[in-house]
Amino acid sequence: MKKAFSLIELSIVILIIGILIAGVTQSSRLINAMRVATARNFTSSSPVASIEGIMFWYETSLETSFIRGESSDGKVITQWKDNNPQTTDKHNAFAGQRTDSSAISYNPAPGASAENTSGPTYIQNGINDLPTLRFTNDNALAYRYLTVDGNVKNIVDQDITAFAVVSYRSGTGWIIDRTCVNESLAPVDCSVSINAGMPLFGVWTLSGELRFDRRDDYGNTPNSDWNIATGYTMDASQKYVITLERKYGISLNIYVNGTVVSSEPDAFGAMNLSPIKIGRHADNDSDNIDVDISEVIFFSGMFKTEDRIAVEAYLGKKYGVKMN
16 A cells, blocks of 8 residues: 655655755855856966056956946946056946937937947856856847947057957847047947048957958058958857957958958058947947857057967967867
């Protein structure tokens, strides 16, 4: 004859299951904490800090990277803080908004509003199971981006080198663009900005295919085209280290995971970079890119090839990207 479990026996079983679940949850938290601690060690010991000319350095593992309380899964980020160790004058990146046209983070896109414009979402387990920022744009329905402090300045007649750690998810749009501004540094439509939206130095994707864009202060472009199709297509949900490089007077290059995918002569003049936008186009309604970004580093000034390789190696090691 079958005998039913007593209430005590059922209570013991439930207690054991609860202990097991709690143990798994606690172990998961411990593993996540260890991953973040390792990433912080990579960051603090990286070669980045010793290379001159950092314009800004954004990353996601340090406690100083975000406003307290925002580095929580699913939270919308209002500032991505500059961790440049070479200066006390930080250039933070500010979340998009549509409430103050004098602010550098204002979005002049026709469809933008206070309700549909914001910063990206903090994802606890993103690229390489480390924190990441998710920029989920939806044409004129959702604008998710960050704009770099407009006071940041590059050296106009020297090298520019930018690094970004990304995971492409879907759509078409800009990973790094400029913010078109007027004489007062207020954002405006690119067609009416100083020099009609020049200069330009950024990268975007057409349904996964990388495009490299460049144009100097006077509208000059290599081969009379402001954008070049690299022929390199990113796979959805894979992780990439993308490097944009201007070797002044020598070459313009884009690298993916340490391999050059586009190279051409640098045969034009000064680039006085406008404020930089991360995660979306400067002013249009058409971006529907969905992309995770975990680290962005910009350098201005002479930059050695061995320094580029060292930074790429650091990023590859930190985010589990195999570098060539």
